[in-house]
Amino acid sequence: MxxxxxxxxxxxxxxxxxxxxxxxxxxxxxxKPDPVHFESGDECHVCGMVITRFPGPKGEAIAGKEEQARKFCSTRDMFSWVLQPENVNRDHVLYVHDMADTEWQAPDDAALIDAREAFYVVGSERSGAMGPTLASFAEKSAAEAFATEFGGEVVAFADVTMEHLSSGGGMSSGMGGSHSM
Structure with a gap:
């Protein structure tokens, strides 16, 4: 016993x-892994374009134990990847530039914020890589001020849909083209 x-x-x-x-x-x-800086030779995970050659906010997804970073030339390409059925439920950390804290023409990586907590302006007259993009902001008030100045609709991360990306949501064609979905 x-x-x-x-x-x-x-x-x-x-x-x-x-x-x-x-x-x-x-x-x-x-x-939560820290954001990764964009280097001059980095290529977009979706379209293969050199990321730093274009204006507007960029995005990145960091996933896995190895913390592999997928970098995107625009928030539009990031959402195109994130919203794919095979990626929608994946556990990854997402970052975007807070455009209230950086210049449109050359976003500073010190302004990277959590993409899931950001607000986005869809359909503004501002262009990113190859045309329309979603302007990203840490604060809703900054997104609203941007939308007042440049047009567009303010949406939260969870409310961004493929329709916002494929229809353009009133987005202009910008630099003479757009990515195919």
């Missing part, structure tokens, strides 16, 4: 240690 109690005590302790170890590793995997 005493031996059975000792075995039970050891099993309970082992289980407790296992649970503690699992919960610690869970916290480590949930740590």
């Amino acid at each position: 005493k031996r059975l109690s000792t075995v039970r005590a050891i099993l309970v302790m082992a289980l407790a240690l296992f649970l503690v170890a699992c919960s610690e590793s869970e916290e480590v995997t949930r740590a």
